[in-house]
Amino acid sequence: MENSYSKSVMLSPDGGSVVILDQTLLPNEIKYLELKTEYEVWEAISSLRVRGAPAIGIVSAFGIYVLTKDMTYDFFDEFKRIKKYLSTSRPTAINLSWALERMERCLDDNKDEDIGSIKEKLRIEAEAIRMEDEETCRLIGEYALSLLKPGMGILTHCNAGRLATAGDGTALSPIYLGNSRGYSFRVYAGETRPLLQGARLTVWELMQGSVDVTLICDSAASSLMKKGSVDAVIVGCDRVAMNGDTANKTGTSALAILAAAYDIPFYVCCPTSTLDPDAETGADITIEERDGKEIYEQWFKAPMAPEGVKTYNPAFDITDSKYITAIITEKGIIYPPYD
Amino acid sequence: MENSYSKSVMLSPDGGSVVILDQTLLPNEIKYLELKTEYEVWEAISSLRVRGAPAIGIVSAFGIYVLTKDMTYDFFDEFKRIKKYLSTSRPTAINLSWALERMERCLDDNKDEDIGSIKEKLRIEAEAIRMEDEETCRLIGEYALSLLKPGMGILTHCNAGRLATAGDGTALSPIYLGNSRGYSFRVYAGETRPLLQGARLTVWELMQGSVDVTLICDSAASSLMKKGSVDAVIVGCDRVAMNGDTANKTGTSALAILAAAYDIPFYVCCPTSTLDPDAETGADITIEERDGKEIYEQWFKAPMAPEGVKTYNPAFDITDSKYITAIITEKGIIYPPYD
Numbered sequence: 001m002e003n004s005y006s007k008s009v010m011l012s013p014d015g016g017s018v019v020i021l022d023q024t025l026l027p028n029e030i031k032y033l034e035l036k037t038e039y040e041v042w043e044a045i046s047s048l049r050v051r052g053a054p055a056i057g058i059v060s061a062f063g064i065y066v067l068t069k070d071m072t073y074d075f076f077d078e079f080k081r082i083k084k085y086l087s088t089s090r091p092t093a094i095n096l097s098w099a100l101e102r103m104e105r106c107l108d109d110n111k112d113e114d115i116g117s118i119k120e121k122l123r124i125e126a127e128a129i130r131m132e133d134e135e136t137c138r139l140i141g142e143y144a145l146s147l148l149k150p151g152m153g154i155l156t157h158c159n160a161g162r163l164a165t166a167g168d169g170t171a172l173s174p175i176y177l178g179n180s181r182g183y184s185f186r187v188y189a190g191e192t193r194p195l196l197q198g199a200r201l202t203v204w205e206l207m208q209g210s211v212d213v214t215l216i217c218d219s220a221a222s223s224l225m226k227k228g229s230v231d232a233v234i235v236g237c238d239r240v241a242m243n244g245d246t247a248n249k250t251g252t253s254a255l256a257i258l259a260a261a262y263d264i265p266f267y268v269c270c271p272t273s274t275l276d277p278d279a280e281t282g283a284d285i286t287i288e289e290r291d292g293k294e295i296y297e298q299w300f301k302a303p304m305a306p307e308g309v310k311t312y313n314p315a316f317d318i319t320d321s322k323y324i325t326a327i328i329t330e331k332g333i334i335y336p337p338y339d
Numbered sequence: 340m341e342n343s344y345s346k347s348v349m350l351s352p353d354g355g356s357v358v359i360l361d362q363t364l365l366p367n368e369i370k371y372l373e374l375k376t377e378y379e380v381w382e383a384i385s386s387l388r389v390r391g392a393p394a395i396g397i398v399s400a401f402g403i404y405v406l407t408k409d410m411t412y413d414f415f416d417e418f419k420r421i422k423k424y425l426s427t428s429r430p431t432a433i434n435l436s437w438a439l440e441r442m443e444r445c446l447d448d449n450k451d452e453d454i455g456s457i458k459e460k461l462r463i464e465a466e467a468i469r470m471e472d473e474e475t476c477r478l479i480g481e482y483a484l485s486l487l488k489p490g491m492g493i494l495t496h497c498n499a500g501r502l503a504t505a506g507d508g509t510a511l512s513p514i515y516l517g518n519s520r521g522y523s524f525r526v527y528a529g530e531t532r533p534l535l536q537g538a539r540l541t542v543w544e545l546m547q548g549s550v551d552v553t554l555i556c557d558s559a560a561s562s563l564m565k566k567g568s569v570d571a572v573i574v575g576c577d578r579v580a581m582n583g584d585t586a587n588k589t590g591t592s593a594l595a596i597l598a599a600a601y602d603i604p605f606y607v608c609c610p611t612s613t614l615d616p617d618a619e620t621g622a623d624i625t626i627e628e629r630d631g632k633e634i635y636e637q638w639f640k641a642p643m644a645p646e647g648v649k650t651y652n653p654a655f656d657i658t659d660s661k662y663i664t665a666i667i668t669e670k671g672i673i674y675p676p677y678d
Contacts, residue, residue, distance in 0.1 A: 191634065
């Protein structure tokens with residue numbers, strides 16, 4: 001870790017707030033927010049001030065600790081109400097509910113202790129989720145790096161790096177790790193319309209980390225592959241079904257199909273907490289549809305399309321497992337068949 | 340034709356200027372420009388105030404007429420110098436050089452006549468190029484429509500419509516024609532990053548034409564296809580090689596590969612003037628690379644990525660012929676093998 005900025009998600013020293021780097025302002029402004037109320041935590045996740053499946057899990061864990069730590073009256077009921085509320089902030093990344101479930105299990109396992117002790121265990125559990133994620137990132141980096149060679153060109157989509165996790169990221173972890181060992185990767189970042197996580201976040205954090213990164217429009221991936229610049233596609237993900245179907249930022253499935261067509265390996269990096277035993281296939285994964293304004297209005301000086309235009313704006317899509325060369329977890333590399 | 344705006348390219352009544360609708364200002368402003376100088380014509384093409392392969396050809400034909408019509412001294416040499424100059428305004432669309440060659444042939448064929456008569460013939464030739472394009476669009480529409488069924492969902496990319504031609508467009512021609520016969524197509528327009536011709540131009544002109552159109556980010560095409568909304572992909576093109584490889588706006592090749600993966604037909608519409616007998620395959624087609632600022636700066640209130648970011652910004656890409664179901668011209672439908 002050689003972040004020149006501090007962590008993207010932290011617990012304040014007094015435990016009174018969740019501190020996040022507001023990712024909606026990057027790369028133009030580096031601003032930390034202190035989240036202290038239920039709505040602030042919910043809104044920070046919902047409006048993508050903090051995003052990235054692992055980071056969302058960590059914020060929700062810190063959040064439920066912060067929001068309940070001073071409660072005396074109705075502590076158990078309030079905990080469950082807040083857990084339910086926070087879990088509605090975004091539907092697709094499973095890490096959100098996974099982290100909240102884990103916090104609830106910690107509560108249930110210690111329910112007979114005194115309330116001060118329970119709260120301390122919740123704080124430790126939330127910190128454990130954060131620390132384990134950092135280690136998970138490191139291990140994913142090692143496994144993924146074993147599939148790569150020095151000097152490779154790597155295309156990634158959205159942001160699955162330091163901003164999305166407590167460590168060096170999932171998809172970007174092998175890049176930081178490899179470069180620290182002299183691999184000198186060339187990285188290509190798809191801008192990731194409509195919210196530009198690739199352009200605004202991935203390019204920013206890779207440049208901070210002195211990685212050679214080139215920004216492309218998402219639509220240029222095919223010609224980039226055709227001209228031989230891409231040796232591997234590496235992405236993170238938000239949920240993996242039992243047959244290997246993977247939900248990740250819209251555009252990911254296109255990259256997988258293109259990679260197959262150009263005979264380029266396509267790797268998905270994620271912690272095992274992203275595997276969803278309740279989803280048999282991608283069809284069982286809820287896909288978030290977001291406001292069409294994200295396409296034609298937000299970020300822009302003038303409307304990009306006429307008033308009243310209709311939009312189709314899913315925030316994620318499903319990558320069929322047949323296009324995924326391997327799934328890399330902190331437990332090892334999984335190859336097809338996945339089911 | 341039921342344009343509620345006038346043509347996108349015209350000769351002024353006195354023949355003293357080429358009048359174009361400035362497409363860089365759409366959809367927020369409808370402004371016509373009178374092009375009177377060599378640089379104005381060159382710049383209008385180069386900076387995409389007028390774009391679309393057929394429209395570029397028409398502007399260059401009108402342009403060379405306007406720029407030489409009052410010349411007496413060195414008329415022939417000046418004509419050839421200006422022809423050479425205008426042909427450098429953009430490299431990929433073949434229609435530009437095709438129209439200029441045709442104007443020069445008209446000059447050469449009539450070189451023994453008096454100069455007034457030659458100039459009149461040049462005016463008639465330029466008008467003929469425009470009128471023939473209008474008819475070409477109509478015929479492409481008829482042929483393409485024979486492949487479509489009422490109620491189909493059609494995905495298109497960039498703008499190959501009224502704004503790009505003298506008629507109803509190439510890719511969009513069957514849509515206008517079908518809808519005039521009650522076909523009620525659902526059209527999906529990829530926004531076409533970085534210059535947003537889909538969002539700004541296609542959505543605008545289709546809404547003006549009362550067509551049901553939905554804007555998507557280019558990266559959402561895969562999920563749109565997966566959910567069954569797309570029955571056909573129809574695009575225009577800028578140059579077709581002899582083996583059927585086709586140059587069109589960046590992102591087109593991705594749509595072709597995706598369409599093949601989802602078993603959706605992928606149609607290219609173009610006039611025969613777009614076929615290039617000198618290009619054996621797509622490798623023989625020059626691909627324009629444009630300023631990276633188009634990705635991270637232009638159109639935006641703030642930079643979208645950190646200062647100094649590197650970019651890869653081709654304006655077009657090559658669609659391998661194996662992904663093209665048919666090529667539709669005003670002469671009929673061509674199926675593979677193309678060579």
